[in-house]
Amino acid sequence: MQKITIAIDGYSSTGKSTVAKQLAKYLGYVYVDSGAMYRAITLFAMEQGFISDDHFDVKGLISNLELVQISFKLNKETHVADVYLNGINVEKRIRTLEVSNFVSQVAAISEVRSMLVKQQQQMGEERGVVMDGRDIGTVVFPKAELKIFMIASAEKRAQRRYKELIERGDNVDYSEVLHNIQERDYIDTHRKDSPLIKADDAIEIDNSNLTLDEQFQNILQLTTQVLEGL
Ligand code: DC
Secondary structure, X not given: OOOOEEEEEEOOOOOHHHHHHHHHHHHOOEEEEHHHHHHHHHHHHHHOOOEEOOEEOHHHHHHOHHHOOEEEEEOOOOOOEEEEXXXXXXXXXXXXXXXXXXXXXXXXXXXXXXXXXXXXXXHOOOOOEEEEEOOHHHHHOOOOOEEEEEEOOHHHHHHHHHHHHHHOOOOXXXXXXXXXXXXXXXXXXXXXXXXXXXXXXXXXXEOOOOOHHHHHHHHHHHHHHHHHOO
């Protein structure tokens, strides 16, 4: 059967990656978490001292981007690819609130975006890919056969994210998580280069009141319609 490209964009913590993984597994497609790539560069910037609470050396980061190598390798336990920064598995370290607090600033840099977009387009060359992010349907794969745009209220998203962070043992409070989500929404939608917007041909799904299964069935049905129409 012919393979398609599926782009899943939307606001932070709308559960894009959860449904993208479910869908990729069901279809036997490759799943790519593009946000993990922006997070890995952010971790690099933190480790190299280019970004901290009180300074951001944008020029320094840009001139060192050639030292950043991002790759994915399948994790045999989770059956999902983990992200590697210069050969080291950073999957866990890129998910902290500290990285979340800086990542939107790093993702706003055009040089960072063009480097990652190129890599993302290469990963999708053979189709059969489900990629989630902010600009997948607008910039990375403008010709994707199926584009989903996910939304949910900021409070609902913060509740889900807070639960996730607490469950993995992070010491955070709810208001801090909500603040991070609201701030990222603002930066992601207001940046000059590839701001988060719904592609004209994307289908919007508000999952504030949907269970994971309802959401999956909904998107699976849309996928089936596209595949049957090929
Ligand atoms: O999906 P995520 O929350 O892990 O993404 C982290 C950040 O990276 C998010 O705040 C915006 C940015 N991002 C982006 O600008 N473009 C993408 N395609 C994916 C993520």
